[in-house]
Amino acid sequence: MAADELLVLVAGGDQRAFEDLYSLVSGPVYGLVRRVVRDPAQSEEVAQEVLLELWRSAARFDPRRGSALSWILTLAHRRAVDRVRSARAAGEREQREALRAGEPAFDQVAEEVEAGLEREWVRRCLKRLTALQRQSVTLAYYDGYTYREVAERLSLPLGTVKTRMRDGLTRLRECLGGAA
C-alpha cells in the first residue's frame, strides 16, 4: 500500500497502518536527518520527533497538495534544519564546519549511506550541475545553510545564489526526469 493511503489510515488511529508506514519511510527520514544533522545521537532524536509527528499530525496531510512522501520528507527536512541551525548558533560545531567550508557535502558522506539506484541517479545528476549550482543546492539542502550563509561561503552576491539554487533544482529535475 502506498504512503498516501497509509497516512489516511494513520489519521484514523490505525496503529497497524502506522507500522507499515514506518517501514516505508523510516529509512528516508532517518537518512535525510542524519545527512543534515550528522551527529548520530541527535539525528536519532530528530528522526524520532518527526516520525511521532507523522502519527500525531497525519490528519493534516492533504493528498491534493502533493504526495505523502513529499509531505513527510519536507517535514523531516524542516526539523533537521531547525536542529542544525540551533546547534550551530550554540557554536558547537564551529570547528568542524571551518574544515568543511565551501566543500560540497555529498562526496563526504557518500560512504556512510546505503547505495541505491535513486541515490546513484541523484549523484550522477548532481555532477551534471555546474559547481556553483551544485554547491548552492547542497550547502542549503544537505548542510542546512541559509542562502545568505551560502552566499557568504561561496563569496557570491545573494541574487546569484538564489538563481543558482533555482537553476540547480530545475536542472536536477530535467536530469532525473528519466529516472523516476
Added chain:
Amino acid sequence: MSILGRLLHREDLHSLAAPYALDALEPGERRRFDKHLQDCDRCTAEVRDLSEDAVRLAWSAAAPAPSALRDRVLAAVRSTPQERVPARERTPQLPPHVWGAQPPPGRARTPRARRPLFAPLATATATAALVVASLVAVQANRTQDRLDAEHARAREIAHVLAASDARASTSEDARGRSIGVIASASNGEAVVTLSGYGTPSGGRVHQLWLMRPHAQPRSLGLLAGDTPLIAKGLGKSSSSLAVTIEPDGGSAQPTSQPIVQLTLKSVGFGE
C-alpha cells in the same frame, strides 16, 4: 512605495522560491514569503515543483534507521493522542502547499459560492478519519475473519480518500440527520455515510440509490446504521444519491419516496 519599487519588491520575493523550497530562508523571510504565497499563484506553483525536486535529494540520502528507533517510536505511538485539526485552524509552519493552507495551483478556480457544499479534502480527511477510527475501534471483539474484512474495508475507504480528486459533501436536515459522501469522480468511487436516521421499524431497511439522467435508479446497496458504504463504478454522469426505506432485503427499484437526497455535482460528477 512607488509602483516600480513594489514591482521590484515582488520580483525580489519571487526569487525566494528556490531558497524557500530548500528551507534556506531565515525565519523572518520564511514568514514573509509564506504570506506572499497566499496571493501569488505563480509562486505557489513554483514552490510546489521546486519542493518536489528537493525531495529527490532527500531520497538519495536514505539510510537504514537504527532498530531501537522503531521500538521507541512504536511505543510512543501507543500512548500519544492524535491531533484533530479542523482545516480552518491550521497554522502554516511548513510550506503552505504541504499543510494545505494554500489552494493548489490550477484549482483556485473553484467558485466561492459553492463553498457550503464543497468541503475541502482536509475536512473530508478528518471526517473520514473518524469513520476509519470507528471501524478500527470495533475490531477488538471481532473474530479474525470479521477483523480482516473490516480492515480490508478501511483500506478501501483510504483508497478513495487518497485519490487526488477526492472531495466531500454533506447535507444535514433541520433535525440534525445527515448524509455524507466522499467521492473520487476519476475512480468512480464513493464512501457514503448516513447519520441520525436510526434503523427503520418493522424489519425494513435503508437502501442507497444512484440517480442518473435518463436512467433507472441503480441500487448501491443497503445501509446498516452509521456504517459507511463503499460504492464503486459510479459513472461521470451520476447526478445524485438517494436513500429510500425498503422491505427487508431491499428492492430492485425504489418503492417509496426518498427520505434524503444528495447531489453529486459538488464532488465532481454530473457531466
